[in-house]
Amino acid sequence: MLRVEIDIPHPVETLFLLFATGGVLLWMTWDVPQSRKTQASIAPAHAASTTDTEIGGDGGLAHRSPDEGGPDRQARMLALRSAEDDARRIRTEQAVLERSEEILRYELKILEDEAVRSGDDAAVRRAKEKLLSLLADERAAEEQFRQTLREMWEAEGLSATAVVGSPGIVHVLWPVEPDEGLSATFHDPAYEQRFGIPHNAIDIPVPQGSAIRSAADGVVDTIVDxxxxxxxxxxxHEGFATLYGHASNFFVAEGDRVRQGDVLAASGGMPGTPGAGTLTTGPHLHFEVIVGGERVDPLTVLPARQGLRPVQQ
Ligand SMILES: [Zn+2]
Structure with a gap:
């Protein structure tokens, strides 16, 4: 019986470490939520929404009513929201790790069986080399995937605090024309099944390098390259914010005032190109609309387009 020994770090150990680190960080920051007070004054609607989310096994982080306290209460609720985000993040990472490990173990077994069946040394050696490169590829792919997840979570956090004025949207334009329909809708179940995270945006397929136009008058808040x-x-914008994902070639700078229709950047999304990340399968604009710190379906605020239906990409 020939066996090829490969050391695969178990995801449960990694997760335990993540939980432990998260717990210590939460404990360390629990009584000094100064930075969160700033957020509370910017986005009170965001703070109030913490009461409708649930996390299990939170070790004493009980739910509280949004109207029983001042800034301290709001700061604590924002800290709770942050803990909930961490829990959601860890659950997603767990799903990613479990899935890739499952695939890897299956592929390892096939290669091993093949080597055992043929029984010759050269085949075993080739199988072992293939296993090692497979493992390296899987690890690299997983790290890239996790990096993209981190970048997307960071984008969510930044856009949630980018809102000023009272929530409300008037006169929004399409940032690119949806001539080819949509490749993913808001909270698209197919997207969530594929990537393991909810899709808080619409994906509009457009050729790589198309002009992305500002959906409304406003100020460029954040550019992350x-x-x-x-x-x-x-x-x-006044009362809401918009996010344009997979962008490259930025034509504006942070702090610039922009008019509706001004070109902000070039679109991307083609795998392996600048701005694409790993959560994309083809060129498109990922477009989010944020009101009161929460993402809303962009189709509810964009001008209606005839025959606009989700298309497969
Ligand atoms: Zn998207």
């Missing part, structure tokens, strides 16, 4: 990772731009 992650090289080949997920890159994006956030524009702050």
């Amino acid at each position: 992650n090289g080949l990772g997920y890159s994006y731009i956030i524009v702050k």
Whole structure:
């Protein structure tokens, strides 16, 4: 019986470490939520929404009513929201790790069986080399995937605090024309099944390098250029914000005032190109609309388009 020994770090150990680290960080920051007070004053609607989310096994982080306290209460609720985000993040990472390990173990078994069946040394050696390169590929792919997830979570956090004024949207334009329909809708179940995270946006397929136009008058709040990772731009408008994902070639700078229709950047999304990251399968604009710190379906605020239906990409 021939066996090829490969050391695969178990995801449960990694997760335990993540939980332990998260717990210590939460404990350390629990009584000094100064930075969160700033957020509370910017986005009270965001703070109030913490009461409708649930996390299990939170060790004493009980739910509280949004109207029983001042800034301290709000700061604590924002800390709770942050703990909930961490829990959601860890659950997603767990799903990613479990899935890739499952695939890897299956592939390892096939290769091993083949080597055992043929019984010759050269085949075993080739199988072993293939296993090692497979493992290296899987690890690299997983790290890239996790990096993209981190970048997307960071984008969510930044856009949630980018809102000023009272929530409300008037006169929004399409940032690119949806001539080819949509490749993913808001909270698209197919997207969630594929990537393991909810899709808080619409994906509009357009040729690589198309002009992305500001959906409304506003100020460029954030530009994040992650090289080949997920890159994006956030524009702050009166009462809401918009996020344009997989962007490259930014034509504006943070702090610039923009008019509706001004070109912000070039679109991307083609795997392996600047701004794409790993959560994309083809060229498109990932477009988010944020009101009161929460993402809303962009189709509810964009002008209606005839025959606009989700298309497969
Ligand atoms: Zn998207």
